[in-house]
Amino acid sequence: MTTTARSAASDVKDLNLAAEGRRRTEWAERSMPVLRLIRERFARERPLAGRRLSACLHVTTETANLAVTLQAGGADVALCGSNPLSTQDDVAAHLVKDHGIKVFAIKGEDHATYYEHIRAALAHRPDITMDDGADLVGALHMIALNRLDDLAPPVRKWVETLSGADRKALVAGVAGSTEETTTGVIRLKAMARDGVLQFPVIAVNDSDTKHLFDNRYGTGQSTLDGILRATNLLVAGSIVVVAGYGWCGRGFALRARGAGANVIVTEIDPLKALEAQMDGYRVLPMAEAARVGDVFVTLTGNTHVLRVEHMRAMKDGAVLANSGHFNVEIDLDGLKQAAQGPTRVREFVDEWRLGGKRVFVLADGRLINLAAAEGHPASVMDMSFANQALAAEHVVRHARELTKDVHRIPRELDAEIARLKLAAMGVVIDTLTPEQQKYLGSWEMGT
16 A cells, blocks of 8 residues: 555545645636636535535546535535546645545555545445546446456455445435546446446536537647656657547647647548548558557557557657556557566656567556646636536436436536636627527528
8 A cells, every 4th residue: 555644534645745736726726717606606505515425536736626616515525536647646635634625546556555545435425426437436336236356356345344235325325426538438328228327427528518628628738748748759740640539639639730740540430530531630550550650649448559569560769658548558468478678767658678679658558648747727627627516416406307327418508618618718709689590490481
């Protein structure tokens, strides 16, 4: 276990870091006006009063502002990290020391500690869960389905101490959940399709004010930021291979091209590949792109996108990074078996020797934008976390009506977030005239 500032209500690295975490969180808050407006309303109305909320999210300055907003709404919040390398320890300390929020997260925590922290969030016995990757929901469903062998050991040992009635009550007590990321939503929709979903889930990622901005502009900028902080490489003139042309991939491709890279896109979806081609990128199979790329970045949400056969074909000195949620997109187990290493050459850079050539893997194949940098800019997370806060409120207000399925946030709330963001930016837009409204609503008016 990691040595930490531990109490019954938290497990963070060092509470003495709280002052720096407070300063950085306050800086982020300046760029989060929509969440601020929600927090002010929550403080007046207390829509989450009496609710226990467990969140498994990246513990960053932006998440801190969300946690404080949920607390202002009356929720008793417990927070654990959703990635072992993404926690900002000063922010975790700030939330514990200055707000009394239960936090279980340490940057660089080992596998056992990571799942011990998930156990702590589950032991909070939440009414609402909030996920970035479906770790909490996944564990709850393994408990519900009595698949205890599929739980990580720290969680399984705790669950085994609970009676059958307590296990049922733990799952039945969850009124609903929210999910932040594409990977988690894919998992949850599969669970709903198989008829095993135990409670309603709001797919925050499906909101337009989330995926069109967070995934594209947030991931695009922060991924490039993470790669540059980790390597200090010159992007201009290099060949950057982008695996996946969803919103995250196209955002990163745009930023890499803007920095002067020659961008190649790999895809399995013909429509997305066609988009990439018409957006001006070169589209190749990974087997061909592997021979020419200098930097490879995976943003697919799938497993083993970069495999050993690709790495063997790469140039000496190729750099491999991942910006998908889980560290499965680069086949690290295969690399360990085939290559010599790793040798740590920079803080987030490991050198592997493979057939007389070197490949460099960044941040253990984990989210490069959060492991080596600070994640998305606060301005874009303002909209994502506005969705999270409103989704939690929606679950409370409509728990009896929501079916055990994956739902999107109501479109009127999505539009309201966009309206508030525009207002905060000082942007004014047009409205329809009565004549235009009549025209759009009529089938009789033509040319």
